Amino acid sequence: MPAGKYDSFRSVLEKAISGSQDALEEIFRLYEPMLRKYSTLDGQIDEDLRQYIMIYIAKYISKFVI
Amino acid sequence: MVLHGYQDLDGPLRARFTVWLEQLMSWARKNYLHRIRSIPKSVGLEQIPEELLVREDEYDLEDRSGDGFAFEEERLAQAYSRLPLMKKRILALMFVDQLSPAEIAARLHCSIRTVYNQKSRAIAALRKWLSEK
Numbered sequence: 001m002p003a004g005k006y007d008s009f010r011s012v013l014e015k016a017i018s019g020s021q022d023a024l025e026e027i028f029r030l031y032e033p034m035l036r037k038y039s040t041l042d043g044q045i046d047e048d049l050r051q052y053i054m055i056y057i058a059k060y061i062s063k064f065v066i
Numbered sequence: 067m068v069l070h071g072y073q074d075l076d077g078p079l080r081a082r083f084t085v086w087l088e089q090l091m092s093w094a095r096k097n098y099l100h101r102i103r104s105i106p107k108s109v110g111l112e113q114i115p116e117e118l119l120v121r122e123d124e125y126d127l128e129d130r131s132g133d134g135f136a137f138e139e140e141r142l143a144q145a146y147s148r149l150p151l152m153k154k155r156i157l158a159l160m161f162v163d164q165l166s167p168a169e170i171a172a173r174l175h176c177s178i179r180t181v182y183n184q185k186s187r188a189i190a191a192l193r194k195w196l197s198e199k
Contacts, residue, residue, distance in 0.1 A: 009072040009080050030072070031087060038091040048177055049098050056094035057087070064086055066079065 010066070017062050024058055102179065105186075145195040153188035156181055 006012045006026065015023035028035060039050035072080065146154065152174070159170045160181075167181040174181070 012072075013079070013083060027087075031084075034084075034088060034091060038095045046177075048179055049095065052098045053091050053094040056097070057090060060090055064083060 013064070014066065017064060017066070019062070024061065027057070027061070028054060105182070141196055142192070145192050148195065149188055149191060153184050153191070156184045157188050160185060 006015070006023070009030075012023050012026050012030075016027050035050065035053060036045060038053055039045050039047075041049060146157070149157070155174065156170060159165045159173065160167070165173070167178050167185075170181045171178045
């Protein structure tokens, strides 16, 4: 986490929900282990699946109600 | 899950978002797997039994050398030139160089699925353009 970039997880989430690409990338960084888990097919990371999940998150994160 | 840098902040919100996000990722994964499994598998020409392929002597040679054929060929060339570079390369490697999808994927540093997808989209685009008057 780059020092001073965001005050809290809430601020990252609020910015990601409001469409900030930078905050969304921070969400991806924070949830990298989960992203890796769901992107794994036959024991290997499937890059297409990973991209699909990331696009899905980018599309639907605005639906999350804080 | 440990979220580095934010452990002490907004605990309940983080927990709620984590559950929501995991559900979303699970849906995305299921959706993706459903989509790729519904795509019919492509079969290489070399895998088709010879008796099922049309023999050259079954063609009407006069038709092939006629003006109509030349016109269609020119239209195909024009349509091909409209394709994006990646799709052109995949079609050329597949149909001219006769490489397998795996070989093309290795050469273009992409997945085999991308090769299939790009090929299908390229052919669909060519069909669409050729059907336009």
